[in-house]
Amino acid sequence: MDFNLFITENNHGAASSGALGCGSKDKLETEAGRAISSIRRWPDYAATPLRSLPGLAQSTDVGRIEIKNEAQRFGLGSFKALGGAYAISRLLEGRSSDATLSVCCATDGNHGRSVAWGAQMFGCDCVVFIHKTVSEERKQSIEHYGARVVRTAGNYDDSVREAQVTATREGWTVVSDTSYEGYMDIPMDVMAGYSIMTTEAIEQWGNGAPPTHVFLQTGVGSMAASVVVQLQRAYGESCPKIVLVDPANAACWYDSLKAGEPRVVGGDLDTIMAGLACGEVSHLAWELLQHDVAGVMTIDDSAAQQAMCLLAQGNDQDQPMVAGESGVGGLAGFIALAHDATSREKLGIDGDSRLLFFSTEGATDRDVYQSVVGKTPEQVTSA
Numbered sequence: 001m002d003f004n005l006f007i008t009e010n011n012h013g014a015a016s017s018g019a020l021g022c023g024s025k026d027k028l029e030t031e032a033g034r035a036i037s038s039i040r041r042w043p044d045y046a047a048t049p050l051r052s053l054p055g056l057a058q059s060t061d062v063g064r065i066e067i068k069n070e071a072q073r074f075g076l077g078s079f080k081a082l083g084g085a086y087a088i089s090r091l092l093e094g095r096s097s098d099a100t101l102s103v104c105c106a107t108d109g110n111h112g113r114s115v116a117w118g119a120q121m122f123g124c125d126c127v128v129f130i131h132k133t134v135s136e137e138r139k140q141s142i143e144h145y146g147a148r149v150v151r152t153a154g155n156y157d158d159s160v161r162e163a164q165v166t167a168t169r170e171g172w173t174v175v176s177d178t179s180y181e182g183y184m185d186i187p188m189d190v191m192a193g194y195s196i197m198t199t200e201a202i203e204q205w206g207n208g209a210p211p212t213h214v215f216l217q218t219g220v221g222s223m224a225a226s227v228v229v230q231l232q233r234a235y236g237e238s239c240p241k242i243v244l245v246d247p248a249n250a251a252c253w254y255d256s257l258k259a260g261e262p263r264v265v266g267g268d269l270d271t272i273m274a275g276l277a278c279g280e281v282s283h284l285a286w287e288l289l290q291h292d293v294a295g296v297m298t299i300d301d302s303a304a305q306q307a308m309c310l311l312a313q314g315n316d317q318d319q320p321m322v323a324g325e326s327g328v329g330g331l332a333g334f335i336a337l338a339h340d341a342t343s344r345e346k347l348g349i350d351g352d353s354r355l356l357f358f359s360t361e362g363a364t365d366r367d368v369y370q371s372v373v374g375k376t377p378e379q380v381t382s383a
């Protein structure tokens with residue numbers, strides 16, 4: 001299985017600043033506190049489980065593996081339920097109840113579902129832009145929450161631009177999970193919404209020795225940035241080493257960290273990991289993450305497929321688990337390098353290491369899931 005690993009200059013133990021040096025970190029930390037107490041009051045809020053995988057820890061020769069399972073988050077299938085919907089709730093604060101708000105966003109699936117669900121919950125009009133390779137099933141699951149869905153030409157980044165241009169023309173508000181020049185506040189709220197996933201994981205991890213390594217799948221990087229800020233807040237100087245994982249065909253974090261500045265990946269960004277098929281890093285996430293990751297890697301689709309099957313199969317010690325193709329990226333990255341002595345040494349992974357992963361989606365596209373795993377999600381969980 002192919003992978004590329006680039007070790008950054010920050011590979012010196014803890015992620016750079018337990019002290020949260022930059023202004024955006026302070027802001028995200030404050031906003032995260034507000035988001036966490038707000039989302040905990042939403043109807044049907046429940047923490048998602050953190051699962052131990054002792055069998056996998058043994059077969060990959062590390063001390064401990066825990067994986068946060070976001071498959072059931074608010075019944076939407078992914079951690080994204082937390083971000084878009086929370087940003088809409090923030091937009092509505094302080095507005096008169098007669099003023100209608102129309103929101104829109106671009107998505108490759110999960111974010112659009114969150115925005116549509118939030119718009120329905122808080123009574124707004126909603127239009128969601130999807131690009132040509134977003135599956136019909138994902139389109140329908142957005143429409144299920146009452147949003148109008150518009151299919152655009154080009155790739156994900158083109159749909160982001162189209163959402164912005166249309167919103168400017170129509171007077172709608174863009175609720176994006178990525179940030180760009182002049183558009184930072186709403187993506188900050190989206191990231192603040194994601195934060196609860198990490199605070200739950202930290203609570204569930206317990207008071208023992210903290211994780212030593214966290215591998216995070218990256219699309220635009222908002223999820224990873226929100227995780228890192230929460231880990232730094234909780235663990236300070238003992239913050240785990242962070243490794244980002246990109247699909248090989250949409251390796252904007254890999255290319256950007258290697259170059260030391262944001263780099264754009266073009267083309268159709270073809271990968272089974274649809275949620276990670278982004279060619280441009282979020283500006284805000286770049287600002288937050290650029291000095292705080294130890295390494296960045298690229299993986300092929302086959303690595304994601306293998307990780308999905310491994311989790312679905314389980315073993316005598318690990319319960320079978322349903323995880324979607326974009327959700328397993330971090331774990332897939334670790335598995336790809338787990339038996340490579342050079343990579344382990346470069347990252348300081350040994351038999352005592354304690355690894356934390358976030359499985360950020362369940363079977364959000366059932367057809368894709370079944371074609372990869374050979375079973376329905378129900379067959380996996382009832383095994």
Ligand SMILES: Cc1ncc(COP(=O)(O)O)c(C=O)c1O
Nearest residue numbers: 110219220221222223275360361
């Ligand atoms: C399931 C899943 N995991 C991870 C990500 C990556 O998040 P980000 O784009 O913030 O890096 C996405 C993005 O859509 C996703 O859908």
